[in-house]
Amino acid sequence: MAKNMPFVVRFQLPSGAHSFQDLVYGWTHHDVASVEGDPVILKGDGFPTYHLANVVDDYKMAVSHVLRGEEWLISTTKHLLLYQALGWHPPEYAHLPLLLNKDGSKLSKRQGDIFIQHFVQKGYLPDTLLDIITNCGSGFSGNQTGRTLPELIQQYNLQSISTHSALLDLEKLPEFSRVHLTRWIEGADTRAQLVAQLQTLLQEKFKDLIFDREYIERILVLRKGHLNILTDLLSPDYSYLWVRPAVHQEDLHGLSSEASDIGRLVVQILQNVRHDTSLDVLSKELKNHLQQLKTTKYSTSMKVLRLALSGRETGPSVAEMMLSLGVEESMIRVQKSLLS
Structure with a gap:
């Protein structure tokens, strides 16, 4: 440092395997010192690495429980040793099994269609995505279609989480979506949101036409239970609702x-x-x-x-x-x- 040479700061780990109890995987042992060596906690540019930043951030926010993917299980020993070195009480850790494709392969950014924005653009409701993801995993006494966020919170049980990976079956997404879209149509406030969304979509597609909100609401109520996503109403099957057809x-x-x-x-x-x-x-x-x-x-x-x-x-x-x-x-x- 005195010679102004580039440097990093490493965290010197004690030797030997260290054990901790994970709320999902139970007692876990990992000799991080011999397997990985002393980890860098401050980079050459002075910025902290994830390991240090994660520990400090969680401590400053008084985080009591950390729930994260199982790929971080082997890093937890480093984090606990950092807590110990800093004299801080660590949170409890629960590592969750991975969410995989239906065929057991890993979800990948290269697939392109697993981003939340992809489903939003398709017209899927947040409730639908939350429901199908929680349904394919564990943490609940049983699986059912159509659970709302309050119901998920009430039924969630950390002790019910298994160590088996969850398989995401997107072929069931239309079924889940139909249930939640029906519920949104039934609720006055949520139905008003759907009317506004559909009105915007219609104006984008039929730029010179104006569609009355009451008319759109009537269509939603009549088609309740038959629509998977809101944008179904923009398909050719429903074009007659917006434009007079040419009939011979x-x-x-x-x-x-x-x-x-x-x-x-x-x-x-x-x-x-x-x-x-x-x-x-x-x-x-x-x-x-x-x-x-x-x-x-x-x-x-x-x-x-x-x-x-x-x-x-x-x-x-x-x-x-x-x-x-x-x-x-x-x-x-x-x-x-x-x-x-």
Whole structure:
């Protein structure tokens, strides 16, 4: 130092194996001095290494328990010896088994799709990610889908953690997501957040169109339990909700020679529909009226109406489509496709 030469500061370790009790792995022994040698605790630029910074930081913050990945298990002896050298009481340590891919391979940054931001951009809720990660590991009396953060906190038991690695099965993510998205739609405050998010996404995709918050909320409530992620509503399957489809009359009349009669009956129904009509009531009204047709089966009538309303052969029930679109928009589409 007097000669102004570059130097580092090492921590001189006592020889021999040192034992400590980990809250998950039990008693652990590691002769760090003979295996690794004296660790550097201050680098040549004067900055501390992780080992020293970690110990000082935890002590200054009065950390009582350190929970971290099992890869740090062999470093814990160094940290405990640093606590001893500094005359500080150490926290308790619990090392957690690794989170692995479904096939047992390690999660890697090179995969690209394991970053939290990737799932956020896909539309997954924080509750969903927290639930599936805790579900695939241990620390709980049993696994179940749909636990909230308060429930996880209440049920968590450190003594229940095993030393076996947890396998992350992302194929189950849509199932977990559907449960949590349904819960968010059911809650007034969380539903308002979803409406705002979807409104922003729609404005980004359909720049010249304005979507009413009440309309978006109605769609969310009607589609509750059918959506895995919020961005499902931006897929081609739901494009009819945001843009009027191009429907060819010959396609409709090809399904039924009574296509015009179907249109007239439906217009009559919609003219008498109350603004608060339920899905069940509208479904019954459609069935009662459309059974009056001479040659067209009810199921075929539904195909005609679904195509007229959405331009698609599959999708939600016709009654749900009508309630989603609203009476006025439904009448416009039926009249344009079947009666013009």
